[in-house]
Amino acid sequence: FCREIHFLSTVDSTNEEVRRRAEQRAPHGSVYVAEQQTRGKGRLGRSWFSAPGTGLYFSLLLYPEKIHSAPSSFTLLAGLAVCRAIRALTNCPAMIKWPNDIVIGPKKICGILAERSLTPLGQAFIALGIGINVNAGVFPDELQKKCSSLFLETGKKQNRAALFLQTLSCLDKLYSQPEAPIADYAALCVTLGREICYSRENQILLGKAIQILPNGELLVLRSDGREEVVSSGEVSVQGI
Ligand code: BTN
Incomplete structure (x- = not known):
């Protein structure tokens, strides 16, 4: 799809940049990639560790068509695109932990944050944000156990530009397909078939993840x- 790529040295959050640009009616498919984020956002109100120079932090501005309109369906496409791009460039056995984490073994390599909002003129848009730990060698103490980077997994510094372009190219292909790529997603999803713990209205529930639905729900x-x-x-997966 039509695309402009904007490189930023420092930004609060590339998802926030998308929001500002959507208000100025930037075109569908515009991409904002930053060397560093000062207020990188994660899901559920968390922050996203965004040190300069080692990660890939970028967001796409999408004006959704009906078939793709739930944020979860964008998360699904982005997860599959990142997983394929990592596999193609590094041979690492990247998998998707539903809904939005890319993991290698038990460790998180990438997070995805799809946010849906309206412009002041009432047009719906999605900020589809992707953060990949590419060349980080260390993480803050609280993340060290849970996170890893492609550098730590492969022992080699990886080319961030190549990974960025490969991810966009995978996403492009997936976005133009008429059907949601559920079977492909399911094949790379570590959550499926496993016992999980999940929360609803402050309750913790147990169950088995049995299917990914076409809109990306579980x-x-x-x-x-x-x-x-x-x-x-x-959602936490038992044993991961
Ligand atoms: C998560 O796993 O909680 C989602 C993390 C999403 C991080 C990316 S980095 C680029 C984009 N800009 C942000 O502020 N967040 C997303």
Whole structure:
């Protein structure tokens, strides 16, 4: 799709940059990539570690067509695109932890944040933000156990520009497909078939992840035998 790529040295958050640019009616498919973010955002109100020079931090501005309109469906496309790009360039066995993490083994390599909003003129847009730990050698103490980078996994510095372009190219292909690539996503999803713990309205529930639905939601078979659709929130996979 039509695309402009804007390189920024420092920005608060590339998702916030998308919001500002959408208000100025920037075109569909515009991409904002930053060397450093001062207020990188994660899901569920968390921050995203965005040290200069070692990671890839970028967001796309998308004006959704109907078939792709739930943020979860964009998360799904982005997760699959990043997973394919990492596999193509590094041979690392990257997998998707539903809904939005890319992991190698137990460690998180990439997070995705799709936010839907309206412009002042009432046009819906999605800020599809992707953060990939590419060449980081160390993480803050609180992240060290959970996160890794492609450098730490391969022992080699990776080319951020190549990974960026490969991810955009994978995303482009996926976005232009008429059907959601559920089977491809499912094949790379570590969550499926596993016992999970998830939260709803301050309750912690247990169940088995049994299916990814076409809009990216997760179908769970609860321990009480009922099925439930989970669309977002915190999910932990037993054993990962
Ligand atoms: C998560 O796993 O919680 C989602 C992390 C998303 C981080 C990316 S980095 C680029 C874009 N800009 C942000 O502020 N956040 C996303």
